[in-house]
Amino acid sequence: MGKAPVNVVLEQEQRDLVRGGGHGLHLLQDVQAVRIFTDQAPDATHLALDPAQAVEQLGPILRVAVAEVPFAIGGRALHTRGQYAVRLLTGSMCRISEPGRNVNRDTMPPMPELERHELIAPLERALVVFSHPDDAEFGAAATIASLVARGVRVDYLVTTDGGKGTADPAVTSEQLATTRIAEQRAAADVLGVGEVVHLGYPDGYLQPTLDLRRDLVRHLRRLRPELVIAQSPMRRMDGNPYISHPDHLATGEATLAAIYPAARDRLNFPELLDEGLEPWKVRQVLVTGAEQANLWVEVQAQLDTALAALRCHASQFDDWDAVEERVRERAREAGEAVGLPAAQAFLSILLD
Numbered sequence: 001m002g003k004a005p006v007n008v009v010l011e012q013e014q015r016d017l018v019r020g021g022g023h024g025l026h027l028l029q030d031v032q033a034v035r036i037f038t039d040q041a042p043d044a045t046h047l048a049l050d051p052a053q054a055v056e057q058l059g060p061i062l063r064v065a066v067a068e069v070p071f072a073i074g075g076r077a078l079h080t081r082g083q084y085a086v087r088l089l090t091g092s093m094c095r096i097s098e099p100g101r102n103v104n105r106d107t108m109p110p111m112p113e114l115e116r117h118e119l120i121a122p123l124e125r126a127l128v129v130f131s132h133p134d135d136a137e138f139g140a141a142a143t144i145a146s147l148v149a150r151g152v153r154v155d156y157l158v159t160t161d162g163g164k165g166t167a168d169p170a171v172t173s174e175q176l177a178t179t180r181i182a183e184q185r186a187a188a189d190v191l192g193v194g195e196v197v198h199l200g201y202p203d204g205y206l207q208p209t210l211d212l213r214r215d216l217v218r219h220l221r222r223l224r225p226e227l228v229i230a231q232s233p234m235r236r237m238d239g240n241p242y243i244s245h246p247d248h249l250a251t252g253e254a255t256l257a258a259i260y261p262a263a264r265d266r267l268n269f270p271e272l273l274d275e276g277l278e279p280w281k282v283r284q285v286l287v288t289g290a291e292q293a294n295l296w297v298e299v300q301a302q303l304d305t306a307l308a309a310l311r312c313h314a315s316q317f318d319d320w321d322a323v324e325e326r327v328r329e330r331a332r333e334a335g336e337a338v339g340l341p342a343a344q345a346f347l348s349i350l351l352d
């Protein structure tokens, strides 16, 4: 596939589009000129950088090379010449090569582009591991509904009791935890989820301990899912106002550590063998909230069901309209990146 380079100096408005509100985009704040490599002979319409047009005509990822570094802040250029892959609509960006001088070698390690994955097949059982009642629905409700519609059995494992998710001084942690167990069961029923396991660790204080890992291994070996949907163990430092809840980081780390190698290798937690729990090999992990995505699940037909499930978590929001708008917008944005009307995006990891 021949690449045709085109030098383009961006107008202010176009720079804003490239920057447009998403993680990683601060890396582009000094970009005023780019070189676009198109997969076809370029013409003027390719250079407008209108996101919808660019996606339609160039595919979801524009490869750009920074041709000029017009200014520096604090005597250090934030950004040097080099090639970048920019996903305009989701705002995720990764550096793919650095032919020029790299003044940010320490803070901007190269990130390889990820190979696109699909869901494994055959797929009979999935497990969603998350921190608080409502995380599964906020992260993956439509995908879960899609899996159930395909005949996949989906179970839930919730690590904490969710007992701190309120600003109401009249509610105790115990009362809230009880409410949220019921809300979680109702949401699971809307989606067609089977078992909901509550480990009951205190909300807000979770650590990726060996006890937590053992608990996760126990249920992985018991439920034997081929697919696990997991939270990301990586803190996002991209301006996202949620930063990354510490419980999500701990659950993500413990989940990945439980999948590999502990659930797979029989000498990890040998006491579980005494419980009759033989090793189990998960084949695919879908990480929610990761910096890069390489798997998209089409969810247009599942959005209403997903919203109905989310609505079961009545203790967790005051402004339902805002929640609905955010969910629909995120699905639309994720879908646009790959030419679908609505999608959920994940980092997929395949295990041998």
Ligand SMILES: [Zn+2]
Pocket (backbone or CB within 6 Å): 131, 132, 135, 245, 248
């Ligand atoms: Zn949460």
